Amino acid sequence: MKAIRRFTVRPVLPEPLRPLSDLARNLRWSWHTETRELFQAVDPDGWVAAGGDPVRLLGTVPSRRLAELADDRRFLRRLTEASDDLDDYLNGSRWYQKQNDEGAELPRAVAYFSPEFGVTAALPQYSGGLGILAGDHLKAASDLGLPLIGVGLLYRHGYFRQSLSRDGWQQEHYPVLDPNELPVSLLREPDGTPTQVVLALPGGRSLRAHIWQAQVGRVPLLMLDSDVEENAASERDVTDRLYGGGSEHRLLQEMLLGIGGVRAVRAYCRLTGHAEPEVFHTNEGHAGFLGLERIRELGSQGLEFDAALESVRAGTVFTTHTPVPAGIDRFDRELVAHHFGDQGELPGLDVGRILQLGMETYPGGEPNLFNMAVMGLRLAQRANGVSTLHGAVSRSMFAGLWPGFDPEEVPITSITNGVHAPTWVAPEVIRLGARQIGLSRTEEALSVGDSQRWDTVADIADTDIWDLRRTLRQQLVQEVRERLRASWRQRGAGEAELGWVDDVLDPGVLTIGFARRVPSYKRLTLMLRDRDRLMELLLHPTRPIQIVVAGKAHPADDGGKRLVQELVRFTDDPRVRHRIVFLPDYGMRMAQKLYPGCDVWLNNPLRPLEACGTSGMKAALNGCLNLSVLDGWWDEWFEPDFGWAIPTADGAATDDDRRDELEANALYDLIEQHVAPRFYDRGPGGLPDRWIEMVRQTLVTLGPKLLAGRMVREYVERLYAPAAHAHRSLDPDAARELALWKARVRTAWPQVAVDHVEALTPTAVNGTAELGATLALRVRVALGALAPDDVEVQAVAGRVDPDDAIGEARTFPLKPTGGPDLEGRWVYEGPLALDRTGPFGYTVRILPAHRLLATHADLGLVAVPSETTGEAAGVLLR
Incomplete structure (x- = not known):
């Protein structure tokens, strides 16, 4: 029979264990290792069965076990420490409070x-x-x-x-x-x-x-x-x-x-x-x-x-x-x-x-x-x-x-x-940092992003870094085998036909990760472009690679589902299924094992369609190297010291099929000629010294940049x-003033125009001028019903391309020289510095201006010279 209603009957916690409820209800446990370990100690098997969820765990712990813990002085000591730590976290002064104390608005x-x-x-x-x-x-x-x-x-x-x-x-x-x-x-x-x-x-x-x-x-x-x-x-x-x-x-x-x-x-x-x-x-x-x-x-x-x-x-x-x-x-x-x-x-x-x-x-x-x-x-x-x-x-x-x-x-x-490092960095990485600079300083470096503390990674021994990477890879191999076995059971396989799963992946082999949603632009199957060549890389006798793939297609996206199926069918091939796997049901719990365990994180979207690509950030914070198209954050921060950039074929003349072929071949070449040799080449001490140095540079150079703490500080300060x-x-009176001003400007703007532009000093001899010279401009403008206080008149100058488009533009404000003339026109003048060599040009424009505008572009209104206005033309500087 099926129940018509369900609910959860929770045990009553003994008084000494009441703080467990507060710890479970605050999701800080999801990124605080000590609190998670405390809950795991409550019931190790129950913790696994509850999927690492303290609320579910406390709903299933037998009363007998709770009574034991209530009398366990060592456990109660740990519980008090965790509770006090949470209280300090919730009520202590942090970055925002310190900024406020220093007078920041x-x-x-x-x-x-x-x-x-x-x-x-x-x-x-x-x-x-x-x-x-x-x-x-x-x-x-x-x-x-x-x-x-x-x-x-x-x-x-x-x-x-x-x-x-x-x-x-x-x-x-x-x-x-x-x-x-x-x-x-x-x-x-x-x-x-x-x-x-x-x-x-x-x-x-x-x-x-x-x-x-x-x-x-x-x-x-x-x-x-x-x-x-x-x-x-x-x-x-x-x-x-x-x-x-x-x-x-x-x-x-x-x-x-x-x-x-x-x-x-x-x-x-x-x-x-x-x-x-x-x-x-x-x-x-x-x-x-x-x-x-x-x-x-x-x-x-x-x-x-x-x-x-x-x-x-x-x-x-x-x-x-x-x-x-x-x-x-x-x-x-x-x-x-x-x-x-x-x-x-x-x-x-x-x-x-x-x-x-x-x-x-x-x-x-x-x-x-x-x-x-x-x-x-x-x-x-x-x-x-x-x-x-x-x-x-x-x-x-x-x-x-x-x-x-x-x-x-x-x-x-x-x-x-x-990305939030305490969530995504493996506990083993945090413990290595704690051995170097202490736990509290490591936690602060991960949360706030003190670059000086990240610099201490340079002092960690090569053997410690390599032992860490090997441990994380071994954990991933075990995780993959468990998930793959469960997936095949869901697909209808019997246990007797799954013995091969025990040999899937090798803890000593270069491991590449690829996991994300599956829209077409992320190109899940680009790696399959030349299957024979991919097989050669997977099965190389001395420098093999192994790949772990995960991702979900939107339920309504049959095209994405076909990409998933194409990849899965390749991973099912008995010749390579020990070297490449697809793990279904990609989510946070899987990701927290996947990012740390991979040596290389692969990202090959169509450039520039990847807005940021934070999965590569999470991998990097665990010492994983990025192999990616120059898109999103990788376009911004890539350096050869800590990763590889996949060349792209973005030209308009390249059709989609040819583009994918070129970029897939570039990917294969990078793996074969650069990535795999760097991983397998050993130095005198038997370690991949150059690889370890890239891991170190990833952490030292990228670490502080990749943090959500840095991101949120920027949001606070800049936005x-x-x-x-x-x-x-913008109190009500100011809001009304701004709204009425905008309405008046919009109504009057059709009558705003640049009538004439001239240079008061010679611009050039034979079309050239000297670097460092100053050009004095005079501009005659019509403002209609507006006044000079309603606008800003600017000269815009910079290098010009063959079509006279101004690039790397700088603006120079011009000032009114007096009242309007008999025709109601205003004259503006000002200097224009010729500060760059090469083809150089300028123009003039009129913009709305008000003290309460965040930007001159706010209204989307601008007046520029017509083709017959004055002499706004380019000059060549030497």
Whole structure:
């Protein structure tokens, strides 16, 4: 018989063991080795059976065992130490508090919204890199003491579990998650009733959601759950699974995340006394509707839409993670309109104004689609990509929102992702560091990123580094064999036919890892391009390689599933199955063994479609070397001292098939001629001295850069603190002033023009000028109804290409020389320094200017000379 309802009966902890409950409920255990080891000591077999989840473990420990532990003085001593350590972690002064004490103007609180969070495998609310990055962001914020609130959704099925059929086809399973069995607690009102947020739906319906809270160190993570009895069946299913359902389903998820998420934050702050956020950070466009809810809030306080929009923009940060338009959620405009206005949510806001925020009103845009990233950018005064290269790609991709500006001037900066080292660095690596500089200093170096402490890796003996790498590889081999045996049993194999699994992989062989999602641009099967050559590398008599592969295709992506099947069928070949394996159900628990155990991390996406590629970062922090296309973070930080760059064939004349052939051959050549020889060549002491030196350089040089602590500090200093300052500066009166000024400028801009440009000093003799000379410019401009205080007139100068396009441009402000002439024109003058040799050119432009603008490009307005205006021309410097 099948139960109609399930719940968990937990044992009552004896009084001396009560701190175990607090330790289990704070997810700091997921990155704190000593706490995990304490729980493992409670019941070693139960710990394995619980998948390393303390909440599940405590739900299964026999009462007899609990009584034994309550009388075990050694265990109680360890428990007291762990409890005191957590208390010190939660309440001690950290980086943020020290910065505040030194007078830094930091935000009082930040709200961080993401559709997924990968904090721990015990809370499976993630699908891939976006969620793992979000989880690492919360953990690093906690380590730094940043008062941040995470906001997401609680998916009752999470993301799918992956298995394989007998013929290698991906199969999906969606196990039901009971929040009562997860490390979360329900947010409740003072009378004990669950706190709810409510969204209005068309037809008089409502979407209600409870708020579950996970505690990630010092950071609360609020997750909205629509599986509420008061909801109708369709509404209960809104948060059923991550990235599932059709367009309306996704739209409702994103409305709940954005609009409901803001309401959840308000409820949490009301109930706990937490500081109200000054900055709202949306991690990708999925949560973009949060800006609309904040506009509604300000409107209820008497602020007009345009002024409220300016106030909201000032305190909003938007991070884009996708380098391709296809990766952005877009909805039919009629579907969006149907869910807003008087018949739906946000009835006080004009539906037309809502639609304007997300419409692709630029050349090449789809006029009937509502673009969540476009809305995110229009609702945020500050935006960023997640690596230097991705920032440049994003500026080009969204340049249409700022017409008249070159892509490099589009106001999207970049902060390169980092990873949370205490989560991803193997305990053996941490222990090696602790032997060198002590445990507390090692933990601080991993969390904050003190480069001087990373320099101490240079003093670690070669034998210690090589012994560590060998140990980690041996652990991976054991892990792979266990997972591979389980996978084959799921595929229908009997134990009698699986004896070969005991010989899969060799702890002494160069091990290459490749694990990630399986969209086509990541090219899972590039390694199979020349199968005979790959076999030669795998089976080389003296320098063999072995490869561990993992990854999930989206359930709706049959193309990705075919790639998985193609790879699996190759790994099933008896000739090579001991040298190359595919492990199904890639997730955090697998990754924490995979990254440390590999010698080389392979990444071969289509450049520049990898926004960052943080898996290679996690591997590098364990002493694994990267072998990658120059994309994402590797394009930014690659050096031959600690890895290899796969050459790319990016030229427009190269078709896709030829490109893949060239790049696959380059990959094979690198492995055969450089990577494998470096691993197997031994020095006088029998060690691969040059390989060990590359491992050392990886840790010393890359280590501090790759940390999420460095990343979050950059967010605080470059985005959060300026956003908080802008938010404070834009009180209602200032917001109205800015909104009215923008409206006046937009109305007057068609009459703004550059009439004439001339040089007051000779520009050149025969078209050349001397380096170091100064050119005096005079410009005559029409400002229409605007005044000089409303604009800035600039000279823009730099080297020019054969088409006279200015590169490496510098700007020089010009000043008005007096009042307007009889025709109402203004004259501006100023010097232009000729500071670079070679083909050189300049032009002039007029930009809106106001003390409250974050950037001159804010309005997307610029006036430049026409082809018949004056003499803005290039000169050759010598």
